[in-house]
Each structure stands twice: as C-alpha cells, then as structure tokens.
Amino acid sequence: MSPYGSLLVLCALGVAACGPKTYTRRLVPAGTLAATQPAPSFLKAHMRNGDVVVFSSYQVGEDGRVRGPARRLDANRAVIEDGDLAIAIDSVAVFEADRIATSGAVAPLALLTVATAGVAVFCLTNTKACFGSCPTFYDGSSDSAYLLAEGFSASIAPSLEAADLDHLYRLRPRGRTVEITLRNEAPETHVIRYAHLIAARRAPGTRVFAEPDGRFRAAEALLSPTACASAGGSCLATVRAVDRNEWRSEADSTDLAAREVLDVSFTVPDSGEYGLVIGSRQSLLPTYLLYQGLAYLGSRAGEWLAALERGNANARAASGGLARVLGGIEVLIRDSGGTREVASVTESGPLAVDYKVIPLGRQRPGSLALALRLTRGMWRIEYLALARLGESPLTLRIGPTAVLDRNGRPDADALRRLRDTVSALTTTRGDVYTLRFELPGHAEQYELFLASRGYYLEWMRSEWLAEEDPLRAARMFLDPRGMLRELAPAFKRVEPVLEDAFWRSRYVQH
Amino acid sequence: MSSTRIVGPALALVLAGCVANPAPRGWLQPARAEAAAAFGAWVVVNQGAVTGELIAVAAESLHVMSEQNGLVAVPRDSIRILRVAGYASESGQLATWTMLGTLGTVSNGWWAAISAPVWILVGSLATGGQSHAPIDDYRARQGSRMVDRDWDTLRPLARFPQGWPEGITPGDLRPRSKRR
Numbered sequence: 001m002s003p004y005g006s007l008l009v010l011c012a013l014g015v016a017a018c019g020p021k022t023y024t025r026r027l028v029p030a031g032t033l034a035a036t037q038p039a040p041s042f043l044k045a046h047m048r049n050g051d052v053v054v055f056s057s058y059q060v061g062e063d064g065r066v067r068g069p070a071r072r073l074d075a076n077r078a079v080i081e082d083g084d085l086a087i088a089i090d091s092v093a094v095f096e097a098d099r100i101a102t103s104g105a106v107a108p109l110a111l112l113t114v115a116t117a118g119v120a121v122f123c124l125t126n127t128k129a130c131f132g133s134c135p136t137f138y139d140g141s142s143d144s145a146y147l148l149a150e151g152f153s154a155s156i157a158p159s160l161e162a163a164d165l166d167h168l169y170r171l172r173p174r175g176r177t178v179e180i181t182l183r184n185e186a187p188e189t190h191v192i193r194y195a196h197l198i199a200a201r202r203a204p205g206t207r208v209f210a211e212p213d214g215r216f217r218a219a220e221a222l223l224s225p226t227a228c229a230s231a232g233g234s235c236l237a238t239v240r241a242v243d244r245n246e247w248r249s250e251a252d253s254t255d256l257a258a259r260e261v262l263d264v265s266f267t268v269p270d271s272g273e274y275g276l277v278i279g280s281r282q283s284l285l286p287t288y289l290l291y292q293g294l295a296y297l298g299s300r301a302g303e304w305l306a307a308l309e310r311g312n313a314n315a316r317a318a319s320g321g322l323a324r325v326l327g328g329i330e331v332l333i334r335d336s337g338g339t340r341e342v343a344s345v346t347e348s349g350p351l352a353v354d355y356k357v358i359p360l361g362r363q364r365p366g367s368l369a370l371a372l373r374l375t376r377g378m379w380r381i382e383y384l385a386l387a388r389l390g391e392s393p394l395t396l397r398i399g400p401t402a403v404l405d406r407n408g409r410p411d412a413d414a415l416r417r418l419r420d421t422v423s424a425l426t427t428t429r430g431d432v433y434t435l436r437f438e439l440p441g442h443a444e445q446y447e448l449f450l451a452s453r454g455y456y457l458e459w460m461r462s463e464w465l466a467e468e469d470p471l472r473a474a475r476m477f478l479d480p481r482g483m484l485r486e487l488a489p490a491f492k493r494v495e496p497v498l499e500d501a502f503w504r505s506r507y508v509q510h
Numbered sequence: 511m512s513s514t515r516i517v518g519p520a521l522a523l524v525l526a527g528c529v530a531n532p533a534p535r536g537w538l539q540p541a542r543a544e545a546a547a548a549f550g551a552w553v554v555v556n557q558g559a560v561t562g563e564l565i566a567v568a569a570e571s572l573h574v575m576s577e578q579n580g581l582v583a584v585p586r587d588s589i590r591i592l593r594v595a596g597y598a599s600e601s602g603q604l605a606t607w608t609m610l611g612t613l614g615t616v617s618n619g620w621w622a623a624i625s626a627p628v629w630i631l632v633g634s635l636a637t638g639g640q641s642h643a644p645i646d647d648y649r650a651r652q653g654s655r656m657v658d659r660d661w662d663t664l665r666p667l668a669r670f671p672q673g674w675p676e677g678i679t680p681g682d683l684r685p686r687s688k689r690r
Binding site for chain 1: 542544546549604608611618628629633635636644670673676682683684
C-alpha cells in the first residue's frame with residue numbers, strides 16, 4: 001500500500017478507536033444489576049447523601065453488595081475514595097448505567113477512508129486509469145466541459161515530438177468566439193509547441209473529415225452500415241451513430257497481439273468516390289504496455305530516454321517495436337478480386353474519440369464489403385459510416401487570440417508560446433489554460449479541427465522502480481511479440497478494472 | 511474543480527449541518543471523561559432565561575446551578591423549551607477527518623469527481639449527526655407543559671438523579687469548574 005493509503009487507513013483506525021463517542025445514561029433498578037445488558041461502561045451508584053460511586057466494572061455479590069474498581073465522589077464531585085470498593089445495594093438511592101459507544105458517524109467515514117485509500121493505491125499503480133495523460137482539450141464554451149481531444153499521445157520524448165490533428169466533431173460554436181480549455185491532468189510534463197484551430201469550410205448538409213495524412217475531404221452524404229459482424233456478435237447497433245456508445249472487445253488471454261476482424265457492409269447508392277469514416281480511440285492496453293515498459297526500465301528509464309534523444313538507432317527502433325506489433329485499425333476491401341488493404345488508422349490515445357476518413361476510391365452502386373482488422377481489446381469504435389467524398393474544402397488555420405490562466409486572467413506569455421510554432425508552452429500537473437479563438441463570420445459553416453504539436457514526459461513513480469527488470473525491458477524492445485504473450489495473463493487480471501475506472505468516471509465526459 | 515479547491519466550500523457545508531454545543535467552552539468534556547466526572551448535563555431553559563448544570567429534577571421544579579445566579583429552582587410549569595447537552599461531541603474531529611479525506615481524494619484522479627462529493631456529503635452528515643448527538647430538546651406539549659415522560663428522561667441527566675440529596679443544603683453545592 002502507498003504511504004498515503006497507509007496513512008489514511010491508520011488515520012481511520014486511529015480515529016475510529018479514539019474518535020468521537022456517544023454517551024447515554026439510564027437509571028436501572030437495583031434488582032436487575034447483575035443482568036444489565038449490554039454491560040454498562042460505568043455503573044454509578046447514587047447515594048442518598050449526594051455521593052456517587054462510579055464503577056468502571058463491577059460484580060454483584062450474594063451478600064447484596066456491588067464490588068469493583070471505583071471512585072467515590074462527594075456531592076461536589078471531588079474524589080474521596082479510589083480503589084476496589086464495595087457498597088451495599090440497599091444503601092444506594094438509584095443506580096445509573098452509562099454506556100459509552102463509538103459514534104455511529106465514525107463507521108461511514110472509516111469505510112470511506114478505506115475506499116479512498118484503495119482507489120489511491122489503484123490509481124498509483126494504474127495511473128492512466130485515473131489521471132489522464134497527454135494534454136487534454138475540453139469544450140470551454142459549454143457548461144458540460146466535455147473532452148474534445150487529446151494531443152500527441154504517442155510523443156513520450158522530445159525526439160518523438162509530433163503534430164496531431166483532432167476532429168472537434170461535437171464542438172458547436174455559439175458565435176464567432178470558441179473557447180477550449182487545455183489541461184494537464186497527469187503526473188507528466190507537457191511541452192506544447194502550438195495549439196491552433198483548423199476551420200474547414202463546408203456546404204450546408206455536409207461535413208468535413210480529415211484523412212490519416214491530414215488531408216481534408218468533404219463528406220456529402222453519410223451512410224450507415226447495413227451489417228456489422230464481430231466475433232462477439234453484431235456490432236451494428238453500436239457503430240451507427242455518434243452517440244458515445246462504442247463497440248469494444250476484450251484482449252486475448254494468451255497473446256495481447258492477437259487480432260480480430262469486423263466485417264462491415266454498406267450499400268453504395270450511386271457511382272462516386274467514397275470513404276470509410278471511423279470514429280475510434282484506443283483502449284488502455286497501449287498505456288498499460290508503456291507503463292510496464294517504463295517499470296521494467298526502472299532506474300534506467302532515463303538512460304533509455306537519453307539514448308533516444310541522442311538518436312541511437314537501437315533505442316529508436318526499439319521504441320516503436322510494440323506499436324508496430326500492435327498496429328492500427330486496418331481497413332480492407334473484399335471484392336471479386338479478393339481482399340486488399342486500403343489504409344489503416346493509427347490515431348493514438350485512450351481518452352477522446354477521433355474521427356478520420358479512409359478513402360476507398362471509386363465505388364459502383366451495390367453492396368460494399370469491408371473488413372476492419374485490429375488487435376483484440378485495443379480499440380473502441382464509436383462510429384462507422386460510408387461517406388461520399390467531395391472536393392477538399394477551403395481551410396483556415398487560426399491561432400488563439402487570447403490565453404487565460406486558471407483565474408481567467410490573460411496570460412500574454414502563454415499566448416505567444418502557443419501562437420507561434422517555435423517556442424513552446426510547458427505545463428505540469430494541474431495546469432489549466434483557456435484558449436480563445438475567433439472564427440470568421442458564419443462560424444456555423446466551418447468544421448473545426450484542433451492542430452497541436454509537442455511531446456510529454458512521464459514522471460517516474462516509485463511503484464515503477466520496484467518492478468525494474470533489465471532483462472524483461474530488453475525483451476520488451478527486442479522480442480515484443482514474446483512479451484505480449486508473457487504479459488497477457490497479467491493484463492487480463494487488471495483489464496476489467498482499468499476499463500471500469502475509466503468508464504465509470506464522470507470527470508471525463510465524452 | 512480540484513480536490514484542494516473544494517475544501518473551502520466543503521468546510522462550509524460540513525459546518526453548516528452542525529449545531530453548536532450550548533455549554534460554555536470547556537465546561538463539558540468528551541463522553542468518557544464526562545461519564546467519569548458524574549456531573550449533570552448543561553441545560554438551557556426557555557432559550558437562555560436560565561442556563562447551567564442540571565442538579566436535580568424535583569416534583570415541581572428543576573434545580574439548576576446557574577453560573578450567574580448560583581443554584582436556582584425553575585418551576586416546571588414555566589418551562590416551554592429546554593435544551594440539554596450531555597457531553598462534548600468532538601464533532602470537530604470528524605470535520606477535520608472530512609477535510610483530510612476530501613483533500614485525500616486528490617490521489618483518486620478522475621475518481622475524485624465522485625469521491626470528493628461523497629466525502630463532503632457523508633462527512634457533512636456524519637459531522638452534523640455527531641454534533642447533535644449530545645443534545646436533546648424538550649418542548650412543551652400537552653397544555654403548554656412538558657409531560658411526565660419528559661421529566662423522567664431528564665432525571666438520569668442530573669447530577670443527582672435520585673432527587674435532592676439528604677442532608678445537603680443549597681450552600682453546600684459548588685458550581686463545576688471549567689477545564690480551561
């Protein structure tokens with residue numbers, strides 16, 4: 001258990017033991033003293049002259065006397081006798097049974113403390129499930145503050161700095177001003193080179209999507225699939241709409257690289273160029289593997305990062321090994337000529353769903369059979385649609401016009417750093433900025449995307465150092481397939497918990 | 511909102527549900543010490559007309575050791591409302607516990623969005639409940655008087671549940687001193 005968790009539990013036990021008590025008094029007849037249940041914490045024998053004998057425990061003798069360790073107090077409650085005392089029952093005016101009990105208010109707080117400590121331990125050992133990762137971007141214009149996008153999830157070192165383009169599919173500007181809240185919610189350092197909006201002009205009734213290479217395409221019609229079949233049954237109901245309802249599967253219990261296929265069918269209404277729109281995000285599997293890799297590196301993680309920064313070919317090749325084995329969502333077309341791969345979606349990140357379009361080329365009217373091949377348990381698919389593609393739309397790149405700190409005050413330095421593409425804004429855990437953008441007139445005619453670039457550094461955690469294992473670290477890089485088989489049972493043990501922690505959270509609203 | 515930023519509102523909510531103990535600060539002790547000391551409870555008669563230690567419940571009156579006026583006999587018929595405090599609730603411990611627990615949810619990541627409000631809610635109820643635990647209110651009922659059952663339940667809370675002691679005169683009794 002973590003030091004903090006232990007402290008909380010100790011605090012709970014300590015306060016429960018010596019914490020607030022309740023005190024009740026009742027008068028009892030002398031004849032029932034021996035049978036008084038529950039045994040009183042104190043028995044008080046009130047004498048006719050105003051003295052009181054306070055027994056901390058007692059026995060009723062056959063000689064009609066009450067005996068036990070006690071103090072005799074006078075009418076002003078000064079101690080006049082202390083020790084083992086005995087008094088005749090018939091000399092007592094009235095007996096008072098006092099009960100001291102731990103307050104009923106302690107139990108729920110003790111339970112809550114243990115639960116909080118348990119969650120804390122879980123979070124410290126499964127950090128991504130609780131603390132997010134990468135820069136997160138929220139809709140700052142709405143009260144719901146839902147998560148719009150996450151930036152450059154795979155860029156875990158300066159040399160892996162990369163640009164990212166996220167579709168702000170559900171962002172609906174209310175006017176020309178758009179506010180996006182940038183957060184650092186993880187024990188990480190984020191270096192954000194820029195964060196710009198891309199506004200793509202769209203015709204009424206159409207949408208614009210980005211291809212994996214960043215090219216924008218107008219989607220003139222969006223057609224739902226007619227069938228969607230996975231190993232677990234039909235996935236049609238879950239992928240027909242952008243409704244936060246996602247298709248998901250579980251990882252293989254013997255091989256984390258095991259793949260599966262979704263068969264998806266569409267009806268093409270007329271000839272034209274079409275594309276498959278995929279709304280997806282990753283599960284926590286890649287995150288688990290990244291953290292496990294860092295844990296195996298332990299105290300040598302810094303050396304590995306340094307080698308990566310020096311451009312060490314082995315380190316660079318090794319860093320991408322797992323990702324290559326796990327792969328993306330491969331899109332295949334099944335037709336009379338067989339099955340051929342068209343492209344794949346490799347968007348990283350487990351937090352926000354991103355929407356991309358995969359061009360499928362010209363299609364004739366009739367049935368179109370597609371297959372999506374992907375690693376089991378690694379992807380969450382919210383949306384699949386066939387889009388009839390139009391021309392590339394006019395796009396505008398818009399830098400923020402203001403950056404506000406967490407208190408709503410303009411931060412000119414942060415603005416400068418996020419507007420240009422050379423300097424960078426560095427954030428640490430808990431930092432929050434609001435980026436304000438000004439759209440052109442008729443803002444509703446634009447589809448919005450977030451273009452960001454940067455990298456982030458994970459903070460090493462003491463729990464990871466305990467798992468240092470150079471041999472396994474080397475295998476992670478040199479034999480990723482083997483390690484994905486070896487790690488399968490361990491991941492399967494935490495897989496349901498990771499997902500529960502993530503999905504039942506209401507902090508991140510998709 | 512982070513866990514640390516909700517501590518202020520949480521503290522306000524926790525304290526909002528609490529009731530102040532009517533006894534002067536330091537007069538009552540926590541439950542166990544109070545039981546061992548064997549004094550009477552602190553009473554507030556008719557919203558402060560008379561306050562002090564409940565000495566005895568007599569047939570026609572309550573004997574109260576008033577801080578200002580010494581021993582006074584308050585006619586039962588004159589009592590419309592009576593607040594009795596038997597011991598120090600130590601609800602402050604629970605308030606502190608609630609604050610620490612709420613702060614502790616910072617270790618819960620996203621779950622803090624659930625655990626912090628739960629801490630505030632449960633902590634407020636627990637602290638408020640404990641602050642009320644030592645306090646009883648009695649109000650006039652039948653014919654604007656308190657009923658016999660009320661007087662019977664008051665007797666154990668007096669310094670002398672047996673009634674006025676034999677051989678003791680009012681001048682023999684001294685008020686209880688405060689702890690500090």
